[in-house]
Amino acid sequence: MSLQNHPMNTWYVAFTPDEITDKPFARQICGIRLVFFRNEQGKVVALEDFCPHRGAPLSLGTVENGQLVCGYHGLRMGDDGETKSMPNQRVQGFPCIKSYAVVERYGFIWLWPGDKALAKEELLPVLEWAENPNWGYGGGLYHINCDYRLMIDNLMDLTHETYVHASSIGQKEIDESPVSTKMEGQSVVTSRFMENVMAPPFWAAALRANELADDVPVDRWQICRFNLPSHIMIEVGVAHAGKGGYNADKAHKASSIVVDFITPESDTSIWYFWGMARDFKPQDTALTDTIRTGQGEIFAEDLEVLEQQQQNLLRYPDKKILKLDIDAGGVQARRMIERAIKQEQAANRPNGE
Known part of the structure; x- marks a missing residue:
């Protein structure tokens, strides 16, 4: 088992809302290279920063209609980590990339880098001053x-x-x-x-x-x-x-x-x-x-x-x-x-x- 130096099943502050624009936003957290963007509903999404086609960082691409577009060959990635389309290609068999739990609250965007199934918003710290x-x-x-x-x-x-x-x-x-x-x-x-x-x-x-x-x-x-x-x-x-x-x-x-x-x-x-x-x-x-x-x-x-x-x-x-x-x-x-x-x-x- 590899050496683990920090808890993973917990909430960490990933960034503040002003850091993310209409472009993909890259940040490494707990050794994981991640790409963040807002989906069509405006919710922040976190995926591993890896295009399943040729391995280019998805963060080098663009965001269009709430989907992440790879800057290498135009592959479109949904907020669930599934490949949605690619120009003139059939992509139904492409593997999903990993998605992570994200919550926007208290003026911060929080990431749960571990098991997404364990992530619950009520486990966030209570910051009374942030909403007062x-x-x-x-x-x-x-x-x-x-x-x-x-x-x-x-x-x-x-x-x-x-x-x-x-x-x-x-x-x-x-x-x-x-x-x-x-x-x-x-x-x-x-x-x-x-x-x-x-x-x-x-x-x-x-x-x-x-x-x-x-x-x-x-x-x-x-x-x-x-x-x-x-x-x-x-x-x-x-x-x-x-x-x-x-x-x-x-x-x-x-x-x-x-x-x-x-x-x-x-x-x-x-x-x-x-x-x-x-x-x-x-x-x-x-x-x-x-x-x-x-x-x-x-x-x-x-x-x-x-x-x-x-x-x-x-x-x-x-x-x-x-x-x-x-x-x-x-x-x-x-x-x-x-x-x-x-x-x-x-x-x-x-x-x-």
């Missing part, structure tokens, strides 16, 4: 050359902010504050609370945007929640000190959810969908753009570190990585991933193996 007009959201996408689990490690231990993001969200109190890691249902939760500290530049700007003083001590929190296969929501914020911290009234705080969807492209590359959802001034598009720009610059700093880390791990394959208390969240998340993979492999194994 009292919340605003802005985000982006990075392609990063690293194992998706390295990004999970990065997000489940925010100690690195003190060093990697010193000019924006980092401060020395982060690595001076204790970290708590626990399981809550099917989530790994890592949390850190800081009291009576000064807000770093990013959060000082957030306080000003929320019409709050930015030059007084604050209580700060970071609560990271990991869910399979590789989704992390991080509750972050600051409140004027002594007003209740995380539980402070909205009149005294600026808070948000850092949204992280990590989709493996290959064993050493990912599609990283990042963003921030906030429950203050949701209709302020200028503020959304400002936060998106600042957050994008912060994550660009992570990108450089993660890609260099991946290269170093490939250079030293026999080196063991140390695990400290601050790594507990990432360790627990990896254990959940490993269990999910083993369960899938056991379910796919013929009786008696």
Whole structure:
């Protein structure tokens, strides 16, 4: 059995609606080369990116009347993976190509790369902020050359902010504050609370945007929640000190959810969908753009570190990585991933193996 590094029977974010136009859209996810397009009803369809005639990528073709037209010899492929026609040729005996389950919801297109029969829309994560007009959201996408689990490690231990993001969200109190890691249902939760500290530049700007003083001590929190296969929501914020911290009234705080969807492209590359959802001034598009720009610059700093880390791990394959208390969240998340993979492999194994 080939090595499997990520769960397959689960939903991953594949792309955002603005990425797909009236042309075929190619993307590799979990090692599978896929072509996406909208059928005649406007629904997004995913097929393996392989023409059954001569093997050309279907993504090099066009979309006509909801059908995919191969750019090599004009073969027409339906949204069910069946060959529909080809100029002056009989194609009734052509084999089907594989189709995949797709759902468009919450402002994302989701792909189920495993067994299509197991894909159910109710298994999507619940993103209340995405359908609530009292919340605003802005985000982006990075392609990063690293194992998706390295990004999970990065997000489940925010100690690195003190060093990697010193000019924006980092401060020395982060690595001076204790970290708590626990399981809550099917989530790994890592949390850190800081009291009576000064807000770093990013959060000082957030306080000003929320019409709050930015030059007084604050209580700060970071609560990271990991869910399979590789989704992390991080509750972050600051409140004027002594007003209740995380539980402070909205009149005294600026808070948000850092949204992280990590989709493996290959064993050493990912599609990283990042963003921030906030429950203050949701209709302020200028503020959304400002936060998106600042957050994008912060994550660009992570990108450089993660890609260099991946290269170093490939250079030293026999080196063991140390695990400290601050790594507990990432360790627990990896254990959940490993269990999910083993369960899938056991379910796919013929009786008696």
